[in-house]
Amino acid sequence: MSKAPIGIFDSGVGGTSILKEVHQLLPNENIIFLADSVNAPYGEKSKKEIIQLSDKNTKYLIQQQCKLIIVACNTATTNAIDFLRASYQIPFIGIEPAIKPAALQTQSKVVGVLATRGTITSELFSKTSSLFASNIKVIEQVGDGLVPLIEQNKIYTPEMSELLLKYITPMILANIDYLVLGCTHYPYLVPLLKELLPDHVKIIDSGEAVAKQTKKILQQENLLNSERVIHPEMQFYTNLNKALLQQFVSDIITPFKVSFLNF
Numbered sequence: 001m002s003k004a005p006i007g008i009f010d011s012g013v014g015g016t017s018i019l020k021e022v023h024q025l026l027p028n029e030n031i032i033f034l035a036d037s038v039n040a041p042y043g044e045k046s047k048k049e050i051i052q053l054s055d056k057n058t059k060y061l062i063q064q065q066c067k068l069i070i071v072a073c074n075t076a077t078t079n080a081i082d083f084l085r086a087s088y089q090i091p092f093i094g095i096e097p098a099i100k101p102a103a104l105q106t107q108s109k110v111v112g113v114l115a116t117r118g119t120i121t122s123e124l125f126s127k128t129s130s131l132f133a134s135n136i137k138v139i140e141q142v143g144d145g146l147v148p149l150i151e152q153n154k155i156y157t158p159e160m161s162e163l164l165l166k167y168i169t170p171m172i173l174a175n176i177d178y179l180v181l182g183c184t185h186y187p188y189l190v191p192l193l194k195e196l197l198p199d200h201v202k203i204i205d206s207g208e209a210v211a212k213q214t215k216k217i218l219q220q221e222n223l224l225n226s227e228r229v230i231h232p233e234m235q236f237y238t239n240l241n242k243a244l245l246q247q248f249v250s251d252i253i254t255p256f257k258v259s260f261l262n263f
Helices: 013-025 047-063 074-087 099-105 123-132 146-151 158-173 186-196 207-220 242-248
Strands: 006-010 031-035 068-071 110-115 137-142 178-182 202-204 234-238 256-260
Touching: 006 013, 006 047, 013 031, 013 068, 013 146, 013 186, 013 207, 013 242, 031 047, 047 068, 047 074, 068 074, 068 207, 074 123, 099 110, 099 123, 099 178, 099 202, 110 158, 137 158, 146 158, 146 186, 158 186, 178 186, 186 202, 234 242, 242 256
Parallel strands: 006 031, 006 068, 031 234, 110 137, 110 178, 178 202, 234 256
Antiparallel strands: none
16 A cells, blocks of 8 residues: 555645645655646535535545545635544545644734635634634634636736735734735745735745645555655646646646546
8 A cells, every 4th residue: 555646635726735745745655636626616615515525536536546635625624524534544634724833933923814714714723723823813814716816827917916915914914924824725826925925924834734744644554655766656637627737737847647537
């Protein structure tokens, strides 16, 4: 099983930000990435719908003999990962907004969280905020409209800049010194955010932490592929736009294949 692939799924192309962190830390691992772009964004769906979609994605990755599954979607993690862990024996790695490091490091005692509605309104997000951020001010902002623009590769557009400015201006006025990105699509907005935010504001996402946790669990389960691999097998599946997914993973040097999957 150590040579079996790691499975990763997201509501679209955003999870490729997680994939790149995992690939960088674990270059010997084979990976299968599943982009359910037809149903993006998950953040606007009901919990029941999110669980159904996450279950469908999981079933497909298990059919592909994946040894571990990364739920590369904050909304799917906060709403569906308990169901998935109770339903399947395979290890799951989830993704939560990195409130804890922001809360521990903030000097102004004010942090911003930019996330989807499905993440911010989830029970898990509420518990995490209560546990780690009870003594600081957390400014929560739902990023309506951001994921659809990223899914259309309309990142560097006036519409995107206007939305981001609208969302982060109240945070800037409140004197945040950390901005937590609570969606795996949002790391692709970091260059724009850095232009709009004051220089002292630090941006945190979960990518590196997820990669480290993935390595830890693979080691614990004796599933880590310790053999040196020159070209690990990278497979990408989407049910909407092959060309778009290709663009988002074009900077991965390893040879890879992008396929259309009707599911």
